[in-house]
Amino acid sequence: MGKPAPLSPLAPAAFPDLPEIGGVRFATAQAGVRYKGRTDVLLVSLAPGTAMAGVFTRSATRSAAVLECQARIGGDPAPGAAILVNSGNANAFTGRRGVASVLALTEAVAERLGIPAARVFTSSTGVIGEPLPHERITACLDDLAGRLDPGGIEAAARAIMTTDTFAKGAGETVIIGGQRVRIAGIAKGSGMIAPDMATMLVYIFTDAAVDQGVLQDMVSALNRTTFNCITVDSDTSTSDTLLVAATGASGVRVSADDGAFVEALHRVMRDLAHQVVRDGEGATKFVEVAVTGAASDADAHVHAKAIANSPLVKTAIAGEDPNWGRVVMAVGKSGARADRDRLSIRFGDLEVARDGEVSPAYSEAQAAAYMKGQEIVIRVDLGLGGGTARVWTCDLTHGYIEINADYRS
Amino acid sequence: MGKPAPLSPLAPAAFPDLPEIGGVRFATAQAGVRYKGRTDVLLVSLAPGTAMAGVFTRSATRSAAVLECQARIGGDPAPGAAILVNSGNANAFTGRRGVASVLALTEAVAERLGIPAARVFTSSTGVIGEPLPHERITACLDDLAGRLDPGGIEAAARAIMTTDTFAKGAGETVIIGGQRVRIAGIAKGSGMIAPDMATMLVYIFTDAAVDQGVLQDMVSALNRTTFNCITVDSDTSTSDTLLVAATGASGVRVSADDGAFVEALHRVMRDLAHQVVRDGEGATKFVEVAVTGAASDADAHVHAKAIANSPLVKTAIAGEDPNWGRVVMAVGKSGARADRDRLSIRFGDLEVARDGEVSPAYSEAQAAAYMKGQEIVIRVDLGLGGGTARVWTCDLTHGYIEINADYRS
Numbered sequence: 001m002g003k004p005a006p007l008s009p010l011a012p013a014a015f016p017d018l019p020e021i022g023g024v025r026f027a028t029a030q031a032g033v034r035y036k037g038r039t040d041v042l043l044v045s046l047a048p049g050t051a052m053a054g055v056f057t058r059s060a061t062r063s064a065a066v067l068e069c070q071a072r073i074g075g076d077p078a079p080g081a082a083i084l085v086n087s088g089n090a091n092a093f094t095g096r097r098g099v100a101s102v103l104a105l106t107e108a109v110a111e112r113l114g115i116p117a118a119r120v121f122t123s124s125t126g127v128i129g130e131p132l133p134h135e136r137i138t139a140c141l142d143d144l145a146g147r148l149d150p151g152g153i154e155a156a157a158r159a160i161m162t163t164d165t166f167a168k169g170a171g172e173t174v175i176i177g178g179q180r181v182r183i184a185g186i187a188k189g190s191g192m193i194a195p196d197m198a199t200m201l202v203y204i205f206t207d208a209a210v211d212q213g214v215l216q217d218m219v220s221a222l223n224r225t226t227f228n229c230i231t232v233d234s235d236t237s238t239s240d241t242l243l244v245a246a247t248g249a250s251g252v253r254v255s256a257d258d259g260a261f262v263e264a265l266h267r268v269m270r271d272l273a274h275q276v277v278r279d280g281e282g283a284t285k286f287v288e289v290a291v292t293g294a295a296s297d298a299d300a301h302v303h304a305k306a307i308a309n310s311p312l313v314k315t316a317i318a319g320e321d322p323n324w325g326r327v328v329m330a331v332g333k334s335g336a337r338a339d340r341d342r343l344s345i346r347f348g349d350l351e352v353a354r355d356g357e358v359s360p361a362y363s364e365a366q367a368a369a370y371m372k373g374q375e376i377v378i379r380v381d382l383g384l385g386g387g388t389a390r391v392w393t394c395d396l397t398h399g400y401i402e403i404n405a406d407y408r409s
Numbered sequence: 410m411g412k413p414a415p416l417s418p419l420a421p422a423a424f425p426d427l428p429e430i431g432g433v434r435f436a437t438a439q440a441g442v443r444y445k446g447r448t449d450v451l452l453v454s455l456a457p458g459t460a461m462a463g464v465f466t467r468s469a470t471r472s473a474a475v476l477e478c479q480a481r482i483g484g485d486p487a488p489g490a491a492i493l494v495n496s497g498n499a500n501a502f503t504g505r506r507g508v509a510s511v512l513a514l515t516e517a518v519a520e521r522l523g524i525p526a527a528r529v530f531t532s533s534t535g536v537i538g539e540p541l542p543h544e545r546i547t548a549c550l551d552d553l554a555g556r557l558d559p560g561g562i563e564a565a566a567r568a569i570m571t572t573d574t575f576a577k578g579a580g581e582t583v584i585i586g587g588q589r590v591r592i593a594g595i596a597k598g599s600g601m602i603a604p605d606m607a608t609m610l611v612y613i614f615t616d617a618a619v620d621q622g623v624l625q626d627m628v629s630a631l632n633r634t635t636f637n638c639i640t641v642d643s644d645t646s647t648s649d650t651l652l653v654a655a656t657g658a659s660g661v662r663v664s665a666d667d668g669a670f671v672e673a674l675h676r677v678m679r680d681l682a683h684q685v686v687r688d689g690e691g692a693t694k695f696v697e698v699a700v701t702g703a704a705s706d707a708d709a710h711v712h713a714k715a716i717a718n719s720p721l722v723k724t725a726i727a728g729e730d731p732n733w734g735r736v737v738m739a740v741g742k743s744g745a746r747a748d749r750d751r752l753s754i755r756f757g758d759l760e761v762a763r764d765g766e767v768s769p770a771y772s773e774a775q776a777a778a779y780m781k782g783q784e785i786v787i788r789v790d791l792g793l794g795g796g797t798a799r800v801w802t803c804d805l806t807h808g809y810i811e812i813n814a815d816y817r818s
Contacts, residue, residue, distance in 0.1 A: 326537075
């Protein structure tokens with residue numbers, strides 16, 4: 001693992017106080033999958049009736065755990081469910097042995113918790129291509145099952161970390177029909193997403209009662225404007241997983257058009273997504289790219305991603321250089337519709353370019369001062385239509401090279 | 410400009426001896442467009458009858474010079490032609506003033522050389538968004554026109570450099586029907602392609618007599634397996650330009666199926682393309698990605714580009730880490746067809762993975778030793794069909810961050 005990276009300068013002051021969620025219990029252990037002396041396994045037990053929704057990597061080389069999760073996600077909530085996560089080994093590109101490991105783990109968890117194996121969801125994050133020593137994990141299961149605790153969410157967030165420099169959590173409590181409904185989530189990931197150790201894993205729990213199909217639609221829709229809108233380095237993991245569990249313990253039934261709940265879930269998802277970016281490998285700046293005036297929302301997203309993924313835009317931000325020409329370049333290469341002479345660009349509230357040339361109001365000194373901030377907003381208006389998108393990223397620094405150029409050695 | 414970068418470790422030993430091309434004369438000057446004390450303008454005069462072919466950036470924000478070149482490229486070769494190139498200022502995203510600068514330059518060259526303005530092709534490379542002080546260039550034209558010299562190609566290669574660490578040239582002499590035909594080309598670029606100072610510009614000259622349409626088809630086809638197959642950082646310039654001029658001075662007429670000529674032109678184009686990669690910003694390794702067994706050639710190209718553009722693959726190569734899991738990741742995210750369990754990967758001749766898992770023959774020590782070389786070949790076989798592609802790139806190092814994070818400051 002090399003030396004641990006220093007805490008991200010963009011880290012929040014502390015892990016947040018998260019509400020306990022009825023029907024959800026956590027336990028963590030040191031299984032020694034790859035690391036010694038730190039927790040690397042998380043078991044989550046979910047009460048009978050818990051509906052599960054999920055969104056997964058679209059990688060063509062996705063891991064056995066992801067494939068099994070996808071096959072199981074629509075199942076009957078009646079018997080409850082469980083989530084088992086290990087760090088240190090991704091069990092990806094491990095062939096038939098990899099599938100056998102997933103089946104061994106889900107069978108073992110099912111037996112300990114008295115639920116069907118089809119209701120056990122697993123994730124693995126870590127090195128690709130090495131067989132998972134799953135027996136080290138199954139050896140801990142009796143101990144884990146005996147220590148399940150509703151208050152263990154911060155320890156859970158720590159157990160799934162790999163190259164992360166801080167544990168990531170977010171929560172909300174909303175009042176629906178006069179009753180409290182709680183949401184709490186955890187995430188790991190410090191690249192979008194480095195495949196070795198920086199797979200993005202997100203687990204969100206709520207005591208709302210939500211039908212599985214409704215929950216899935218809600219999560220898929222909200223994912224499009226949260227986790228699908230972050231990028232650290234344009235790379236995509238074989239194992240990215242977002243699971244949302246609704247236990248129903250609050251007794252409050254939530255429908256698809258329950259605005260307060262949907263908005264609260266949206267905030268939790270966006271908060272966790274931003275925390276992943278804030279722990280981006282080597283990040284020193286948090287960057288929002290806001291595109292308006294595109295021919296369509298899809299076009300706006302393509303432009304925003306092209307800007308957010310451009311190594312030249314990201315290195316300029318690292319260098320605190322208001323190099324808006326690189327934003328022009330990224331829009332030009334994105335492949336989505338653009339008209340050079342209608343394009344305008346702002347850094348924060350400073351207009352730097354309009355109508356295809358530098359803005360008459362542009363002041364390099366003001367723009368350079370703006371770039372010294374830790375939070376940078378790049379606004380691009382295409383002047384073509386009503387399409388909009390927002391994407392979040394971080395800068396590209398020496399820290400990224402250091403972490404990735406000698407990670408395994 | 411900051412301090413000049415040290416010579417690329419991948420640079421050739423010396424600028425090659427290039428054949429003089431009948432009908433082509435060069436002159437360079439210090440116009441002080443942005444830099445002082447170095448040549449920054451190149452004028453090339455091309456004899457009557459010279460056919461011109463070109464390939465240009467597909468950026469939606471392309472520069473005025475590119476748009477004008479595209480409009481002029483198919484014109485009548487009878488009166489001859491000229492090429493005018495400046496470094497230091499890209500005249501891109503400069504609105505109507507940018508177009509006016511191009512027209513002023515082409516009119517001025519046309520007057521000096523006694524050719525129609527429609528036969529003058531210009532390129533500008535340098536900072537984006539600043540008006541081009543074109544009068545500094547026109548002020549040099551009398552002097553340039555008076556010093557045109559068939560032997561000035563190495564000076565020409567130097568005058569168009571920006572962040573390049575070495576001048577790039579390549580040439581061939583082939584015998585066709587018992588007669589000599591010569592090809593000589595120059596290029597600049599040290600990113601594929603950084604927009605500020607690393608736009609790729611390529612000028613190739615031959616004394617073959619080739620019809621304009623035949624030459625254009627030949628150049629477009631060869632471009633697909635040469636300049637379109639290199640990438641340094643996945644960014645694309647607003648100003649990329651490849652111009653090929655056939656003067657006919659050898660008296661040898663070349664047709665579309667003249668294998669010896671097409672192959673020689675291909676070698677010159679590939680050589681120059683490789684030299685651009687070898688001068689990639691911060692590069693310490695030259696990398697070939699060879700994909701076979703894809704469902705189609707197009708799919709193979711998508712996979713090869715995804716591998717060659719992956720920051721994680723490129724940082725692993727910089728770190729001399731045989732991290733083949735990152736190659737799996739890049740194939741998975743590319744969007745082109747892949748079957749995890751049919752995939753095999755080789756580093757050079759070393760098989761590292763096959764049939765969806767690590768190869769039984771894999772030796773980490775051998776692979777690590779291979780990665781210490783300066784020339785790395787990554788071979789991926791998809792096991793799906795007959796599609797192939799080859800792409801060339803370099804590693805991603807601290808040098809890239811240094812060059813791009815404080816380039817303008």
